[in-house]
Amino acid sequence: MNHILPYDEIVQSKGITLASTCSHCFSAAETEDHMFFDCPTAKVLWCWASSTFSFSDISVHDGCKAILEMSKVLSSYLNDLWFTMAFSICRWLWNSREKIRFDETKMSIKEIQNNVLRDISNSTSLSKNNIHNTTFDLQGIKSLYVNCKFGKVPSIKSCMWILPDNNEVKLCYDGSSLGNPGSSGIGIIFYRDWEGRVLGTFFKSVGSTTNYLAEVQAIIDGVEKAVQRGWYKLWIVFYSYAAIQAFITNKILWKFRRKWMLLLSYIQSIRFSQT
Numbered sequence: 001m002n003h004i005l006p007y008d009e010i011v012q013s014k015g016i017t018l019a020s021t022c023s024h025c026f027s028a029a030e031t032e033d034h035m036f037f038d039c040p041t042a043k044v045l046w047c048w049a050s051s052t053f054s055f056s057d058i059s060v061h062d063g064c065k066a067i068l069e070m071s072k073v074l075s076s077y078l079n080d081l082w083f084t085m086a087f088s089i090c091r092w093l094w095n096s097r098e099k100i101r102f103d104e105t106k107m108s109i110k111e112i113q114n115n116v117l118r119d120i121s122n123s124t125s126l127s128k129n130n131i132h133n134t135t136f137d138l139q140g141i142k143s144l145y146v147n148c149k150f151g152k153v154p155s156i157k158s159c160m161w162i163l164p165d166n167n168e169v170k171l172c173y174d175g176s177s178l179g180n181p182g183s184s185g186i187g188i189i190f191y192r193d194w195e196g197r198v199l200g201t202f203f204k205s206v207g208s209t210t211n212y213l214a215e216v217q218a219i220i221d222g223v224e225k226a227v228q229r230g231w232y233k234l235w236i237v238f239y240s241y242a243a244i245q246a247f248i249t250n251k252i253l254w255k256f257r258r259k260w261m262l263l264l265s266y267i268q269s270i271r272f273s274q275t
Contacts (some may be wrong), residue, residue: 005094007035023100024093035097036090044109045089045116052143053082054136075137076129077149081120085144088119120144166194168269169231173238175218181210186218191226200229213253215243220256223263223270232268239275248272 008020008030020029024041028034036042037059046058055070071082092115096107107115121144130151131137141148164170170192177184187203202225206217219236226234238244246252252260264270 005032007032007097023097036093039093041096041109041112042089042093045093045112048113049085049089052085053078053140074140075132077127077131078137078140080123080127080129081140081144081146084120084123085116088116091119092116117145121146124149163196164192164194164235165233168233168235169193169199169226170235170237171222171226172275173215173218173222173236175206175211175214175216175240175243177209177211177214181208183207184209184211184214186214186221191231199231200225212240212242215240216246216253216256219243219247220260220263223267224259227263227266232266234267234270236270236272237275238272241274244272244274 008018009032011018012020022028022030022034022039024039050056050058058067067086068083071079074082092112096112099105099107124146127149130149131141133150175186184206185203186206191199193199202222206214219238223234
């Protein structure tokens with residue numbers, strides 16, 4: 001709690017003489033550990049919280065950080081709800097203490113639980129995460145009386161991989177940069193012949209450049225490797241529309257033009273497709 005709340009232990013540490021008594025149980029001095037963990041009221045609330053999420057019992061020895069990290073194994077949505085529940089329990093333990101001391105009214109356990117559930121319900125609109133579609137998650141959602149947040153339903157699309165023509169080699173490309181410009185790499189996932197056999201793969205780093213330049217270089221270097229192996233009928237498959245159009249319209253950047261024209265002198269046929 002960063003020792004910012006003025007509970008009795010903190011007040012006494014400032015040199016102020018004070019008879020300290022827990023406002024909830026009146027059986028122990030009011031310290032941070034007692035008020036938020038060891039007090040019978042706090043124990044009931046943490047037991048309720050841990051059972052809701054099927055966690056092991058929570059004690060003062062766990063520490064706030066460990067308590068929050070207990071939800072790492074949960075879905076991102078339940079993780080958000082656990083954080084809200086943990087902070088809300090601490091909030092209403094303190095608010096209940098204040099009501100006892102200053103308003104002379106005591107909140108029941110049920111009232112505190114209802115306030116915690118209200119905080120959780122209000123927080124669901126702020127969460128952008130989703131639940132896992134499992135029995136465990138659905139039971140947790142039901143216990144907290146909040147709405148489910150499912151992820152997008154996956155769509156199933158048909159796809160097919162087409163073999164190249166007779167005596168033709170198919171090259172499937174990729175090229176990208178980490179940043180634009182940034183550290184870049186290129187790769188040919190596979191060279192395949194008309195019978196579907198994998199003839200080879202190729203990849204390398206191309207230093208710091210842009211996405212577009214990496215894509216253009218990927219095509220040129222891939223074709224160069226094919227020519228070196230005696231493959232002169234090529235089918236280039238790439239996702240980049242801009243890169244493919246540069247080759248189809250023969251508008252290659254000047255730094256690559258000479259090398260590309262030399263490679264074309266060896267090529268018997270070449271065609272391009274965008275994935």
